[in-house]
Amino acid sequence: MFQNVLVWTVQNVLFPLAVPVFLLMGVPVAVWLERRGAAFIQDRVGPNRVTLFGFRNAGLLQPIADALKLLVKEDFIPARADKFLYFLAPACAMIPALLTFAVIPFGDTLQLGGHSIRLQVADLNVGLLFIFAVASLGVYGIVLGGWASDNKYTLMGGLRSSAQMISYEISMGLSIIGILILFESIRLNEIVRMQGELLFGFLPCWGIVVQPLGFLLFFVAALAETNRIPFDLPEAEAEIVAGYHLEYSSFKFSMFFMAEYVNMLVASGLMVSLFLGGWQFPGLSTETLISLLSLSWLGVSLAWLGPVLTACFQVGVFVAKIWFMMWLFVWLRWTLPRFRYDQLMALGWRVLLPLALLNLMITAVVFVIMVQWGVH
């Protein structure tokens, strides 16, 4: 009885609270990665001055200092801003970003003493559709922020962003359908689990292997959805001076700021789950891991040790892959220039969309053929 209650609490109370917290804790790390990564690429050092007890900690404390600074800043509101929308916009940006992570699995189901704990906040039967639905709401935050600030620059940022995000959502959705066809499921934890199989005996059946074009398209669309260079027109500093979050300061600005990094984390999580095998480590299935990590070969016999350590390992693998994708985001930002508005739209509608459709058709044809031959 107690165990049931505990399991229920962990699954339905702890995880929904812990996952957003971990996402938000990931933001300072993302900021650190961005700034030190930028400095590394630009042949300089980056922030390394914030010290704690005399230790610089490689600048890891800098984002904490930044957050503190943002919190104590004056929180002003433009005189003619639409107050309700002005306050609503940052929330509208942040909440969908956090919500989207609900269906992303960060480990295999934990089997402990007859109970199963799913390492996922919500195992919805609509799976991926939930992500696309909720992520689209994030556009509102930007558009509302741009409009409510009573500033032509922010308005332009909001307009550009809404057009950009809507255009690229289509390609993003279409590029995934190939994966859905091949893995015959829309639930993310099943997709991740199926990526543990091996093709031709040695190649892990990761999404990127069976759908390389899909990965590329999804990656480009994700860059556009998260407003990262080369698609950072909505916040192009040189042109519209920070765009939609220009008139925000202090906590509301930090909401926008964090929402952007959370979006990046979520997009990375999605790409990792769909294309890079999620929490799968190639060659080490869950069973193997449990038997390895139960340390029975060391003479330890704790029933819960194996599964728990396996879960930790898988979460670690998942996190490592996410940070690899985040590094790609950062790397691209500091290497490429940004698109102009019409070039961006042309890319979204005239290049990505046809390619996504092409990918879809080829995948469908190949799949049907494979089914006919009884391969899959």
Place this chain on the structure above:
Amino acid sequence: MTDEIARTLQEKFGDAVTPVDGFRGETSFTVDADRIKAVSRFLAERRDNAFDLLEDICGVDYPDREKRFETVYHLYSLRGKKRIRLRVPLNADHPVLPSVAGIWKAADWFEREAFDQYGIRFQGHPNLRRILNHEAFVGHPLRKDYPITRRHKLAAPTNFGWEEPAEARTGDGEFTVLNIGPAHPTMHGTLRILARLQGETILQAIPEIGYLHRGFEKTAEQLTYQQVIPLTDRLNYVSAMMNNVGYAMAVEKLLDLAIPKRGQYIRVIICELSRIIDHLVCIAANLVDLGALTPYWYCFRDREYVYDLLEALCGARLTTSYTRIGSHAHDLPEGWVERCRQVIRERIPRSIDEVEKLITHNRIFVDRTQGVGGISAQEALNFGFTGPCLRACGIPFDLRAAEPYYDYDKFDFDIPVGNNGDTYDRYLVRMEEMRQSLRIVEQALDGLPEGPHKAADRRVVLPEKERVYTRFGALVGHTKLILDGILPPPGQVYTATEAANGVLGFYIVSDGTKHPYRIKVRPPCFAIYQALARLTEGNMLADLIAIVGSLNIIAGELDR
């Protein structure tokens, strides 16, 4: 050619045109106010060696004369490699003359400046408003009777009377007025552009300048010739030494003073180093505006090495004040030549290569800059473009080759030229010019002669410190020079150097006293920036940013 021009002018215009004696070998004519337009048209549209480049128009105030004002035109013929000056005397009570903006588009802003500073009115000018001083300014500050300490306050900035129509949200008359600057990340310096936008497309973009107008020319009239040198640093502040050299060259021409070879080579080296750092800034800033944030750091990293050299040379990175009239602050310190060689062989080529690899063939960059802000060679020349912006249009005009000074004709270098005059070509021209400047510096370092760097003229150049402290004559000479200043003979000169942005001209009028009577700086980007409206019409807002960045507008030089 001078005689030929004089002859044809006299034949055609008779008494309206009178040659003035060729002080320091320059060709000048006095022209009557009512014939200036006809004379200009004749000179601009000549079949052989047309004077197609209008370099400068300025006013000078001679309150003691019967005809108080004088409008001075400097024209240059690219093919004939010849410069002439036209002087139009005007009455104090009726300083009006026809505008030549219909012949050279370059005249637009130069005439506005003459109007702003002197009150000289140009009939037929499309837009005769103040340009450097603000619109609430009363009076004409460069007139001799205007006290330098009088100021006027401006309550609100101008919007050119543009109002958004009441129905701005509906119908196809819909447009937004967007104010860009002067405090804006992309406006390099204090530039302001008022843009009429329809969505993201620019219907009209009008620049407003003068936010950094510090009264260089008025101030210079109160100082001695040496005291003006630190002011010249602040003109084009990203390549400060080129302004020092340009000014020193002008005063030395006024004095008919030649500096020894070593001094000349030193000036060549520092000019080319300054050209390199100027182009590095332009490219870095332009790329930052386009979103490529990394090449900025590569450019500025190597700019630091050049700054270290300049600091070793004169103690300052930007406010160098290195040249003196007839000499320099110091000779090259020990080991400077080796350090310089190291910088130009190892450091700078590395950053140019890295930026090249990242950017030049990057599809996004090419899409953003090719075909953006293009202008034909003919029109560019008519606007008064010089420097990399003109060479990007296809005209290989470089004063270092056309009117070589300081032995530039002995150095082996190429002049890079573009095709379309668009942003991409301007970028490429600047990149290649940096490589050519490296070649010149290398050759100058190799050929650097030994010997003195200062001219041996006691009336101009300070004596050596050892002599000042040991010889009475030198002490007296030093004191006299500091107290009385340099006394050039009365006359006028105009010299031009090929600065990083184009032709940087100094027009100096001397009345024989220790104060310059009039100094007019011909800033290269003044002529270029007035073409902005033409370059950006029909393009998108993002293109405006790319174009302004590629023109390399330095506010210090633009506004003085």
